[in-house]
Amino acid sequence: MERKNAWLSYDKKQKKELTALCENYRKFLSAGKTERECVELAVAEAEKAGYISLEAAVAAGRKLQPGDKVYATIMGKSMALFTIGTEPLEKGMNILGAHIDSPRLDLKQNPLYEDTDQVLLDTHYYGGIKKYQWVALPLALHGVVAKKDGSVVKVCIGEDPKDPVVGITDLLPHLAASQMSKPAGKIVEGEDLNVLIGSEKVVEEKAKKPGDDPKASVMKNIKAILKDKYGIEEEDFISAEIEVVPAGPARDFGLDRSMILGYGHDDRICAYTSLVAMLNVPAPKRTSCCLLVDKEEIGSVGATGMQSLFFENTVAEILALCGETSGLAVRRAIANSRMLSSDVSAAFDPNYPGVNEKKNTAYFGRGLVFNKYTGSRGKGGSNDCSAEYMAYVRRVMDDAGVFWQTAELGKVDEGGGGTIAYIAGNYGMNVVDAGIAVLSMHSPWDLASKADIFEAVKGYEAFLKAE
Ligand code: MN
Numbered sequence: 001m002e003r004k005n006a007w008l009s010y011d012k013k014q015k016k017e018l019t020a021l022c023e024n025y026r027k028f029l030s031a032g033k034t035e036r037e038c039v040e041l042a043v044a045e046a047e048k049a050g051y052i053s054l055e056a057a058v059a060a061g062r063k064l065q066p067g068d069k070v071y072a073t074i075m076g077k078s079m080a081l082f083t084i085g086t087e088p089l090e091k092g093m094n095i096l097g098a099h100i101d102s103p104r105l106d107l108k109q110n111p112l113y114e115d116t117d118q119v120l121l122d123t124h125y126y127g128g129i130k131k132y133q134w135v136a137l138p139l140a141l142h143g144v145v146a147k148k149d150g151s152v153v154k155v156c157i158g159e160d161p162k163d164p165v166v167g168i169t170d171l172l173p174h175l176a177a178s179q180m181s182k183p184a185g186k187i188v189e190g191e192d193l194n195v196l197i198g199s200e201k202v203v204e205e206k207a208k209k210p211g212d213d214p215k216a217s218v219m220k221n222i223k224a225i226l227k228d229k230y231g232i233e234e235e236d237f238i239s240a241e242i243e244v245v246p247a248g249p250a251r252d253f254g255l256d257r258s259m260i261l262g263y264g265h266d267d268r269i270c271a272y273t274s275l276v277a278m279l280n281v282p283a284p285k286r287t288s289c290c291l292l293v294d295k296e297e298i299g300s301v302g303a304t305g306m307q308s309l310f311f312e313n314t315v316a317e318i319l320a321l322c323g324e325t326s327g328l329a330v331r332r333a334i335a336n337s338r339m340l341s342s343d344v345s346a347a348f349d350p351n352y353p354g355v356n357e358k359k360n361t362a363y364f365g366r367g368l369v370f371n372k373y374t375g376s377r378g379k380g381g382s383n384d385c386s387a388e389y390m391a392y393v394r395r396v397m398d399d400a401g402v403f404w405q406t407a408e409l410g411k412v413d414e415g416g417g418g419t420i421a422y423i424a425g426n427y428g429m430n431v432v433d434a435g436i437a438v439l440s441m442h443s444p445w446d447l448a449s450k451a452d453i454f455e456a457v458k459g460y461e462a463f464l465k466a467e
Pocket residue numbers: 099266267296343344
């Protein structure tokens with residue numbers, strides 16, 4: 001059984017809509033390269049669409065009515081949006097959940113050093129990366145520096161065309177005989193992912209007597225730049241979160257412009273399409289919820305990851321504003337919910353056909369991808385949603401005319417992976433993985449099909465509207 005290609009179905013009007021949606025996504029992806037930046041962009045979009053902050057709603061003692069729109073954030077890195085439905089919240093929500101953290105390099109707490117007339121920043125990589133992919137390409141620095149006085153300085157260097165970029169050097173082929181004989185995982189070691197940021201030597205102290213060399217360093221100038229331009233002292237790195245990411249905007253890809261090349265499609269492509277669907281659906285019967293969470297790439301841990309109580313606490317607050325304060329109501333509201341865990345799938349790659357089993361693989365252009373289960377080595381760690389729920393989503397998608405397909409992540413025992421689905425599943429709710437297929441996943445520049453982005457928004461909207 002083969003699923004149909006969505007491109008064949010579009011008329012002129014739909015292609016125009018598709019192009020407009022994808023252009024907005026391209027801009028979002030270019031501007032949102034960290035979880036914090038994505039939350040900021042999403043909050044701005046939500047407020048434009050009439051969402052108010054939960055904090056403000058609680059402070060005002062506001063009673064929530066059907067059609068009301070509320071959002072909550074935690075530490076600026078995770079976010080939950082709600083549109084109150086006409087049915088009591090206890091009956092459950094329709095939830096879209098995606099993650100907004102992506103694989104990258106994080107600066108260490110004590111990153112700055114000078115070695116042989118170069119100043120570098122030491123990093124610790126975040127998430128699953130092929131380390132050799134992060135050398136010899138322009139990189140940017142995004143993040144925040146929190147200072148002792150309570151102020152927080154935003155950093156974004158390398159995105160404005162007038163900005164300098166930074167990067168990690170690689171060995172020339174002429175001298176790489178020993179490097180090239182190593183296994184790929186060892187060609188570039190994690191500890192060697194050091195970002196070069198300066199090389200101009202300046203005088204620190206004049207020579208004591210004529211004929212002597214002056215005391216000089218590259219560091220002095222770099223520290224002065226950090227201080228003058230950003231107000232950062234070296235010690236401030238201790239309380240900073242600076243992420244080293246590929247520099248430059250996402251681009252249209254392919255001569256036919258049918259794809260988008262960008263950094264961090266995993267999982268901002270599902271986050272953005274979920275957010276768009278959320279903002280497009282006005283007053284549903286069942287309360288809509290959209291979760292944009294952090295830390296998925298390192299196990300959904302910590303206060304801003306899906307395993308935290310943020311979601312549960314926020315639902316409790318929302319219920320309270322709806323006039324329901326019992327703990328049982330919170331449990332019911334969550335357990336009776338249905339969720340699409342929106343995360344990317346691996347698209348079939350004709351360059352590497354061997355890792356997939358063709359009948360159970362995602363393809364570019366065939367729409368939203370449903371993974372009944374993920375996991376590895378015998379479905380280990382997978383959510384494995386029920387057949388009944390799979391039948392339900394089939395019906396919802398087909399009734400709305402959405403192009404969709406099913407897939408596994410690779411052939412049996414080839415590898416595998418997980419998402420936030422099993423964490424939501426722990427509450428006893430129905431949840432299935434539903435996302436967009438990407439190529440070159442977890443690389444500095446991954447690829448997605450515009451048709452799949454278009455179909456995802458349609459699918460997510462249909463899911464939110466479903467009664
Ligand atoms: Mn993901």
